[in-house]
Amino acid sequence: MSILAIGLMSGTSVDGIDAVLVEIKGSQENIEVEIKDSIETKYTLEERKELLRVSTEETSDLQSISSMNFYLGKKYGEVVNNLLKKSGYTFLDIHFVSSHGHTIFHQPYKGSKTLDKANTLQIGDISAIADTTNIAVVGDFRTADMAAGGHGAPLTSYIDYLLFSNRDTSRVIQNIGGIGNVTYIPKNAKREQIVSFDTGPGNMVIDEVVFRVSDQKETYDKDGQYARKGKVNEDLMLFLNGHEYLQVKPPKTTGREVFGSHFVDQIFGKFGHLDANDLIATVSDWTAVTITDSYKKFLISKGNELDEVVIGGGGSYNPYLLERIAYHLPDVKVGIHEDYGISSDLKEAMGFALLGYQCLKGEYNQLPSATGAEHSVIMGKISYTQPEAFDRMIAVRRD
């Protein structure tokens, strides 16, 4: 029996909501997923403003948090209904919706007050989605991992495992967003063999350099055109390679506080006189090196095989970056998600559909090795508001 589900993702960039309708077959080790349709819904300016306000400690308030939880739940429900209309399916065809919700707070460590706990808060009430759609909804995944002592992130490692584990091929799945993150999946992997960490910068340094040399007119190096016109400066490369994060052993995570504008200030302080395209070429090649050196230093040199690199995120649309990664890994096949029939843009929404599927089956859908949790958990909360939605949900279990 095949299951039809809708996955919903609202990213921390507060751009909008990705919704994807998928067909899922099989279970944990042999899961198959096929995208049937999708829809992208931008947040309005007012919604974006309010979400940013509610997610900011200084401007947030109790009433708005509670109210936006319902507003978003209803909005996500309408997104589902719009996707159904577009696709020609009806709610009666759909077994469940799975929603990430929108993160308004995430603190993966205990604070200083005696009652503090590590915590995370996603809004977009799943019962409001269920009532708006007449479909059972799974959501609010991160809290279970965090209750088990995990960081509540990354959740995509498990998704990568479901999508890319292969009996004969050892793969890394490399996301290149603002930050670079890798999930290593050895051939014929068991869950506990999965390794995941942040490799370093993704597009963050490249984008900031482009932003500055273009007098704030451009925000990224489209198609790697500027990098391709420049040439790598060895002194700058030497300086960049000295960054201490590259020496830190995994598990490790990083962010804008390490590779943001402060770091780019240092680059311009010492190398601001260089040709703009040379600057872009160098930080681009260096970004590739941080990724490939991570594999060499922390995976391959430890005896881990590596056959294929599968790149996703915004960086997968920068051919220069891809070429440099391939150049630094001559014996490894380098491709992008789309080469495997998976849309990089929709992977997260699709991934949450899979997490919901596992939840409804009563199967673990998290990796303690990736999140740092003390034990495996089934993440997700479930809501259905109508007996018929309950009945369709039950079918997932019987599969």
Added chain:
Amino acid sequence: MSILAIGLMSGTSVDGIDAVLVEIKGSQENIEVEIKDSIETKYTLEERKELLRVSTEETSDLQSISSMNFYLGKKYGEVVNNLLKKSGYTFLDIHFVSSHGHTIFHQPYKGSKTLDKANTLQIGDISAIADTTNIAVVGDFRTADMAAGGHGAPLTSYIDYLLFSNRDTSRVIQNIGGIGNVTYIPKNAKREQIVSFDTGPGNMVIDEVVFRVSDQKETYDKDGQYARKGKVNEDLMLFLNGHEYLQVKPPKTTGREVFGSHFVDQIFGKFGHLDANDLIATVSDWTAVTITDSYKKFLISKGNELDEVVIGGGGSYNPYLLERIAYHLPDVKVGIHEDYGISSDLKEAMGFALLGYQCLKGEYNQLPSATGAEHSVIMGKISYTQPEAFDRMIAVRRD
């Protein structure tokens, strides 16, 4: 097959947590429930202070809301574990836990901002309870009703209906917790004839007045002793009777935001010079009046028969309050839950076990006639973090 469940209730009075272990048999129309064991856990002063701080618009903040959601979830989990230890059962015996959570915000109407929605916010993360207990947890009931246009309250109406409906006697079941709530069950009632609404304050105003006049040394008027020593002040009574909530037609709900410390600030602002016992006597008698006037205005004057009042909640232990209610209703029999063989202290926790039971069976567990919802819904969210917890939960469905 009989089901073992644990119900958890944390009331708006922020006293503590009631936990009750019950055996449940049968289904909706022929449900049987028997209490096996129970435990009462007081909040510490620090917990109470923090919960009140987090529930107050002016002092609440994003980090604390998110953190207390986890803190309470873990605390509720420990309460369950303590009850199990006391009872001699283990988590392997229990099919599910059902938790009300702690309400930190409740606004059953749309606010003035364009993105506002009616909303309610209960904390005490159910995945944190599930991880702490290794039992499946149902909770966060109110949001589904509110998403369907209801007031998210009262939820216990259908429990009252099951426990108290009678072929020959028309009854009101009056709960006096922080807030006062009534369920009217006419003789030989059908589900859709049940009427329920919040009458106004329960113990909330009395308790806060006692707290202030005792220099924060006492939290309630034990046995109504202070009220009995005082006398009702007519000016204050007139002021109190002017409260607009008393004129609002049912269905209606209210909470701490209406009858909490802000309101008591107003009382002290105008009448702080009165004798302490007179203050207590007046707010106590007024509380009785808000209850009895609700019956007169919204039930009896509409032609509804009323034979018996069955009082429950903390207020049922305040003989002064009971006397005043009886005084204002000379032709009606006034009793307490225990007169009917039902523990008032445990009724709510027991009630939430029944709501969870219905949720897991995929059956409606709400009355639109009581909450004002546009349609019937199944309330509740479900979380289980271990496959074995999932398996035990499934047994409820098969029953």
